[in-house]
Amino acid sequence: MNLQDNVQQQTAGQLERQVSQKIQAFYRELLGHQPSKITCQLFGSKLAIVAEDSVTQPEQLLAEEGQTELAERVRSDLDKVLRPQLIQLIEETLSVGVIDMMSNATIETGRTGMIVVFDRTPDVRNPKAIPKVKYSQNNGSDSEKIDLAKQDNDYSFESNGSGRE
Amino acid sequence: MSNLLSNSSMTAEDCLKQSIQDLYVKLFDHSISEITCWSMTEGVVTVVLEDVTTLPERLLIEGGYQQTATLFRRELMQIFKKRLKSVF
Numbered sequence: 334m335n336l337q338d339n340v341q342q343q344t345a346g347q348l349e350r351q352v353s354q355k356i357q358a359f360y361r362e363l364l365g366h367q368p369s370k371i372t373c374q375l376f377g378s379k380l381a382i383v384a385e386d387s388v389t390q391p392e393q394l395l396a397e398e399g400q401t402e403l404a405e406r407v408r409s410d411l412d413k414v415l416r417p418q419l420i421q422l423i424e425e426t427l428s429v430g431v432i433d434m435m436s437n438a439t440i441e442t443g444r445t446g447m448i449v450v451f452d453r454t455p456d457v458r459n460p461k462a463i464p465k466v467k468y469s470q471n472n473g474s475d476s477e478k479i480d481l482a483k484q485d486n487d488y489s490f491e492s493n494g495s496g497r498e
Numbered sequence: 499m500s501n502l503l504s505n506s507s508m509t510a511e512d513c514l515k516q517s518i519q520d521l522y523v524k525l526f527d528h529s530i531s532e533i534t535c536w537s538m539t540e541g542v543v544t545v546v547l548e549d550v551t552t553l554p555e556r557l558l559i560e561g562g563y564q565q566t567a568t569l570f571r572r573e574l575m576q577i578f579k580k581r582l583k584s585v586f
């Protein structure tokens with residue numbers, strides 16, 4: 334079984350969990366600090382990520398001592414160092430290409446937010462569970478999923494966010 | 499530190515090492531691999547800490563952000579020194 338088959342067999346929720354767990358392990362390995370919670374949500378050909386408690390103790394200490402500007406500089410430079418590896422991790426997990434990634438962190442709250450833009454919607458077993466995935470109006474079956482970037486005349490499939498499996 | 503010394507058989511040197519290690523872990527979530535302390539003259543203690551660089555600093559250096567890492571280290575040591583004085 335190749336990687337592509339593996340991804341196709343998984344649900345959106347499973348893939349989101351996998352990305353969350355891998356990012357958590359990635360932070361732990363490289364920064365020696367594990368975010369307490371990572372939330373991932375696919376929407377169309379994009380992925381939103383929120384990492385809680387993502388700021389390391391030395392950075393927090395700087396901020397507590399009034400060195401907020403330096404703490405922000407450290408975080409910004411750390412993000413630049415981590416970025417290529419994070420992109421690779423996401424590409425490998427979802428079998429898609431990343432064409433853009435925006436991220437920012439708030440030192441005071443310890444939260445990091447990221448928005449990742451893919452070259453196409455990831456292949457999943459239940460594409461209807463991904464909000465904003467577009468389908469042709471004639472046939473809404475999963476196999477009829479079409480790429481959002483290529484079709485402008487279709488309607489969006491809205492998910493209520495539950496039962497992602 | 500005075501509590502540690504009075505409640506155990508630890509030497510003053512061991513006690514100092516332990517206090518430094520505890521403070522470093524508490525502040526930076528990082529363990530120092532080796533701490534060496536010695537007193538050459540009365541009232542002066544020399545302390546050498548090995549592997550003090552935290553993972554975020556190391557990552558900055560490896561990623562080419564030497565200047566940020568240097569500023570970061572300088573500030574962390576200022577904070578550490580300030581807190582260490584309050585331990586004694």
